[in-house]
Amino acid sequence: MNIGEIARRAGVSRSTVSYALSGKRPVSTSTRRRIQDVIDELGYRPNAAARALKEGRTRxxxxxxxxxxxxxxxxxxxxxxxxxxxxxxxxxxxxxxxxxxxxxxxxxxxxxxxxxxxxxxxxxxxxxxxxxxxxxxxxxxxxxxxxxxxxxxxxxxxDYAGLIQHCVRHLADLGHRRVALVTRSAELIAAGYGPARRAREGFVKALAERGLDGIEVPCGDDARSGQECMTALLRSHPDLTAVTTINEAALPGIQRALSDTGLEVPYDFSITGVAARTWAEDFSPPLTAADVPxxxxxxxxxxxxxxxxxxxxxxxxxxxxxPPVSLRSSTAAAPTGRQARINGAAR
The missing domain is CATH 3.40.50.2300 (Response regulator)
Structure with a gap:
């Protein structure tokens, strides 16, 4: 079925049917209704490619x-x-x-x-x-x-700067004094990836504001990189008690490294960051996070x-x-000294 058949049955010209379909020129209400009745009767649907060609668009x-x-x-x-x-x-x-x-x-x-x-x-x-x-x-x-x-x-x-700043403030309120920012890959950072740069700004500002010690580390966008990154962090900074991150893909590996070291989230170590809401809710334990909409x-x-x-x-x-930071189950009060970490490893 084509425009010519519609025009014949409606008793109008082909151009009138075309104008009624495209809206490019005014068509009287009675004529438009007559054309629409024929279209409904025939079940006509304008060819998308032809319409796009006339409009100069691909849709x-x-x-x-x-x-x-x-x-x-x-x-x-x-x-x-x-x-x-x-x-x-x-x-x-x-x-x-x-x-x-x-x-x-x-x-x-x-x-x-x-x-x-x-x-x-x-x-x-x-x-x-x-x-x-x-x-x-x-x-x-x-x-x-x-x-x-x-x-x-x-x-x-x-607002990665503001959200990471809020995450660090939350950790500071829980008594954490040494925290890490796990960001994106070194290649992305070197290429000027905006969220990584802005997350760093918020991290540095929150550290200064609360008088905390902090470490920023790049990390590849996968679980294996997250595990390697977290293992290295725990080895080089044994007094680290919390991490915040914008690297959602690395989080399962971060969790695995903590578990392998005998640290239980959140009792021995806290995790927070920026992530998709559904993913944060499904994390184990549910992730305290700024839920990206x-x-x-x-x-x-x-x-x-x-x-x-x-x-x-x-x-x-x-x-x-x-978005606000949703407080879930992956953050808790900082463990009281190294003995708490030893107890956690033995649990």
């Missing part, structure tokens, strides 16, 4: 994800799922494109070959050449994270991007989210 958005070799965290998976769901609700498809390392060609094709109407860009660096490339191409985009100085891009971010972020990102696509001249929007 597809690009979601630029971390390199394919990296396993996405629970937080990132929740975000991706939310973007796909939110896009579907407004009749948009989502094209996933890895970026970084060997995947730079994939990103370039996404930008240069008119495959998408706009882009959601994950894992923003403080100095991110992808942002400049999207600006130069005139392609609407939204960042999940923000660069050091570009105010011309719309973005959504988490990944689902909400996905919905907001799609909404912002649709706004940039339909009204590109509107001012960019900046959304900084600061």
């Amino acid at each position: 597809t958005i690009g979601l630029v994800i971390p390199p394919a070799g990296n396993r996405l965290t629970h937080m990132q998976l929740d975000f991706v799922a939310s973007v796909v769901d939110a896009a579907a609700r407004v009749d948009l498809d989502v094209l996933l494109s890895p970026s970084g390392g060997d995947h730079d060609r994939s990103f370039e094709r996404l930008v240069s070959e008119s495959r998408v109407d706009g882009v959601i860009l994950m894992e923003i660096r403080l100095e991110d050449p992808r942002v400049g490339r999207l600006h130069d191409a005139g392609l609407p985009f939204v960042g999940i994270g923000h660069t050091a100085g570009d105010q011309q891009m719309s973005w959504i971010d988490i 990944a689902l909400e972020m996905g919905e907001k990102a799609v909404s912002l991007l649709v706004g940039r696509i339909t009204a590109p001249d509107t001012p960019p929007q900046h959304i900084l989210l600061a």
Whole structure:
């Protein structure tokens, strides 16, 4: 079934049917109703590709994800799922494109070959050449994270500095005097990964504010790296009693290293950080954490991007989210001296 058949049955021209479907020109209420009755009778659905061709749009958005070799965290998976769901609700498809390392060609094709109407860009660096490339191409985009100085891009971010500061304050209130920040991989930090830099700022500020000793350590984004990192920390800093982290993927390994050393969370050692809510609740014991609203972020990102696509001249929007720290079961009062740790090892 095509527009010509609808026009014949409704007694109007093909162009009138086209205008009624696209809304590009006014059509009288009675004529629109007559056309709609025929459409309903025939069960007609406009061909999406043909409609997109007429509108000059693909009705597809690009979601630029971390390199394919990296396993996405629970937080990132929740975000991706939310973007796909939110896009579907407004009749948009989502094209996933890895970026970084060997995947730079994939990103370039996404930008240069008119495959998408706009882009959601994950894992923003403080100095991110992808942002400049999207600006130069005139392609609407939204960042999940923000660069050091570009105010011309719309973005959504988490207040990592403030959240890590709150986590350290919570540990200080429990009597912990020496804490560690387990951050992301050394490669990401060297590349200027925004959340890692901002988490450090909050960590340093909280240490100074509460007079604590602190250690910051990079860690790969997987359980094995988390275990190795935590084992090394306990060996080099035996008086360490707590850790805070933005590295969700490393947390199972951190927990395993503590268990292997005979330390029980939270009685002998406390863990807190920034993580997806569902993941924090399922952690054992449930993780005291700033719960990242990944689902909400996905919905907001799609909404912002649709706004940039339909009204590109509107001012960019900046959304900084600061979810509260949910107190669960992975933090407790600091153990009283080395004897408590020995008792913990014997338990």
